[in-house]
Amino acid sequence: MSLGKLLERILQLLPVLLGVSLIVFAMMALTPGDPVQIMIGDQSVTPEQEAALRRDLGLDRPIHERFFLFVTDAVRGDFGESFYHRRPVADVIAERLPATIELSLVALIVALATAIPLGVLAAIRKNSVLDRLATVGSLLGVSLPGFWFGILLMMLFAVHLQILPVSGRIGYSSEIVPITGFLLVDTLLRGNLSAFWDALSHIILPAITLGLPMTAILMRVTRTSMLEVLRQDYVTFAEAKGLSRRRVLFRHALKNALIPTVSVAAIETGSLLGGNMIVETVFGWPGLGRLVVESIFLRNYPLVQAAVLFYAVTYVLLNFAADLLYTALNPRVKL
Amino acid sequence: MSAPPAPALLVPEAPQKAESIFHRNLATFAANRLAMASAVVVVLFVLMAVLAPFVAPHDPNETDLFRRMQPPAWLPGGEWSYALGCDALGRDILSRIIYGARISIFIGTAVILVATSIGILAGLASGYLRGWVDVVISRIVDILLGFPYLIFAIGLMAMMGPGLWNIILALAYKEWVIPCRVVRGETLVTRELEYVEAARALGASHWHIMLREILPNILSPVIVVSTIRMAHVIILEASLSFLGLGVQPPTASWGSMVADGRAFILEAWWVSTFPGLAILLLVLAINVASQGLRDAFDPRFQE
Numbered sequence: 001m002s003l004g005k006l007l008e009r010i011l012q013l014l015p016v017l018l019g020v021s022l023i024v025f026a027m028m029a030l031t032p033g034d035p036v037q038i039m040i041g042d043q044s045v046t047p048e049q050e051a052a053l054r055r056d057l058g059l060d061r062p063i064h065e066r067f068f069l070f071v072t073d074a075v076r077g078d079f080g081e082s083f084y085h086r087r088p089v090a091d092v093i094a095e096r097l098p099a100t101i102e103l104s105l106v107a108l109i110v111a112l113a114t115a116i117p118l119g120v121l122a123a124i125r126k127n128s129v130l131d132r133l134a135t136v137g138s139l140l141g142v143s144l145p146g147f148w149f150g151i152l153l154m155m156l157f158a159v160h161l162q163i164l165p166v167s168g169r170i171g172y173s174s175e176i177v178p179i180t181g182f183l184l185v186d187t188l189l190r191g192n193l194s195a196f197w198d199a200l201s202h203i204i205l206p207a208i209t210l211g212l213p214m215t216a217i218l219m220r221v222t223r224t225s226m227l228e229v230l231r232q233d234y235v236t237f238a239e240a241k242g243l244s245r246r247r248v249l250f251r252h253a254l255k256n257a258l259i260p261t262v263s264v265a266a267i268e269t270g271s272l273l274g275g276n277m278i279v280e281t282v283f284g285w286p287g288l289g290r291l292v293v294e295s296i297f298l299r300n301y302p303l304v305q306a307a308v309l310f311y312a313v314t315y316v317l318l319n320f321a322a323d324l325l326y327t328a329l330n331p332r333v334k335l
Numbered sequence: 336m337s338a339p340p341a342p343a344l345l346v347p348e349a350p351q352k353a354e355s356i357f358h359r360n361l362a363t364f365a366a367n368r369l370a371m372a373s374a375v376v377v378v379l380f381v382l383m384a385v386l387a388p389f390v391a392p393h394d395p396n397e398t399d400l401f402r403r404m405q406p407p408a409w410l411p412g413g414e415w416s417y418a419l420g421c422d423a424l425g426r427d428i429l430s431r432i433i434y435g436a437r438i439s440i441f442i443g444t445a446v447i448l449v450a451t452s453i454g455i456l457a458g459l460a461s462g463y464l465r466g467w468v469d470v471v472i473s474r475i476v477d478i479l480l481g482f483p484y485l486i487f488a489i490g491l492m493a494m495m496g497p498g499l500w501n502i503i504l505a506l507a508y509k510e511w512v513i514p515c516r517v518v519r520g521e522t523l524v525t526r527e528l529e530y531v532e533a534a535r536a537l538g539a540s541h542w543h544i545m546l547r548e549i550l551p552n553i554l555s556p557v558i559v560v561s562t563i564r565m566a567h568v569i570i571l572e573a574s575l576s577f578l579g580l581g582v583q584p585p586t587a588s589w590g591s592m593v594a595d596g597r598a599f600i601l602e603a604w605w606v607s608t609f610p611g612l613a614i615l616l617l618v619l620a621i622n623v624a625s626q627g628l629r630d631a632f633d634p635r636f637q638e
Binding site: 012015016019020023024027028139140142143144145146147148149151152154155159270271273274275277278281282292293296297301304305308311312315316319 | 474477478479481482483484485486487489490491493494566570573574577578579580590593594596597600601604607608610611614615618619622623
């Protein structure tokens, strides 16, 4: 892709980002009740103090100025103070972020590691029992409500079989001093293998739950594109040349068949963000998603607003990256 | 791409009724047993929702602390008049599932109706009128496509507060983009067909051409997409309810029933399990039926 096209794409991002911040800003305006009154709560204040607070928050200015302030503050990473934590919102978000990223990455790995082999097998053995099972499975995967599936897994593996923990990120006895914030990495860096297994056992169920819809979609995509590739002339040719079936499949077919899978995986990574809020709530995972849901009920609006903006911008950027990846992987796609 | 145009305008009605494309497609759909069975399941759910006061064995909000977490009928301590057991407040789970169907189906239908209506109008205007209308609508569509669906739905519900209309608004604001894109694409093709040109030559107005000539011919893919999206919207609504951002208690909704049972999975698995099963069953049935519809009605999937 030429630099000009890339610049054009980046310019196209701007209206989306502006629209996203406008909606997030409007959410604040839609909030029932006066933010100043919420902040004051039961404390007794003089009208002068109230007016000063209003001025400090910029709430006395016209709406377009407030939007401009909101955007410039957001760009600088200033989202105000969390009512509840009495600390800058940005700090609270940064603290919770590693848990959410770790969960999303493991979910992505789980999805890819299940979907690709299953999709390939289903394509190679088309119409076999396995293929049919995979089809039914992927249909179930997109029809299962994630929050319920999570609870079912929890009931089966944590309550009934008792082989995995019910919730949380790591057991009390295994807690370690964080380095990167990613527990799977930190436990290994500290050389604490039992803590690593503990962290791993905690992440398995939430990761499967979060990755399930993606697994279902990726499996369909892999199967379809593998079938498509297997019909191509160059595959027939490779077979006619007398190459072994395995060599044809893995060296010739799979490489091309995975292009759509990778593209769709990149696009679907954005959807993991929304699933995060649900899955973290189900499993008591101490990440950003659960923080948002808790903050909604604590009426901690600055945090909700900042987190929603953060999620939305990440989503937009992930889609942008997916788009670039798709173009890079598919030479036939012209911009 | 689109279905061949119906010879409505110029050719007089054929004397003997030729088999129409619609009837042929309907027959194809009816021959697909799995899809038909799923359609029947969907219809049963709708009937259950509409007739809830008549089919529910109990008042869904009637609490009875003596029946607190009473197990389903086939387990020790259960009884058939409370077939699926009771929740933590002693409310009949089956009755609450039956009433909960109203919320899921009403919101699903309302969101899809609103979204499809807006999508059809915007898509027709965009694809038929072209020019600046197309540019403006397409830009809005592009921007909305970049919005994270569930995250904004959660954010909007958090800010607007719970309520039936707020849920519909929080889901429909983006949902219309999907039918809009389908309609626009189909319209771009259909507007170039001869019968549309003929209508234009006869002096038909833009409104007439868009709504009477083009729309009937592009309706099949729109209906197919709407049914597929309906399943998605029902899951989204259930997710909002699960987080406590949907319809408020004591009104029964499937998502909030699953959430209620979460605290009791150690002692009463049925409280969460059955409402979730209802969601799965309805969504699965809609998905299978809509795939059948797509195979029968979308020419791109016809052999």
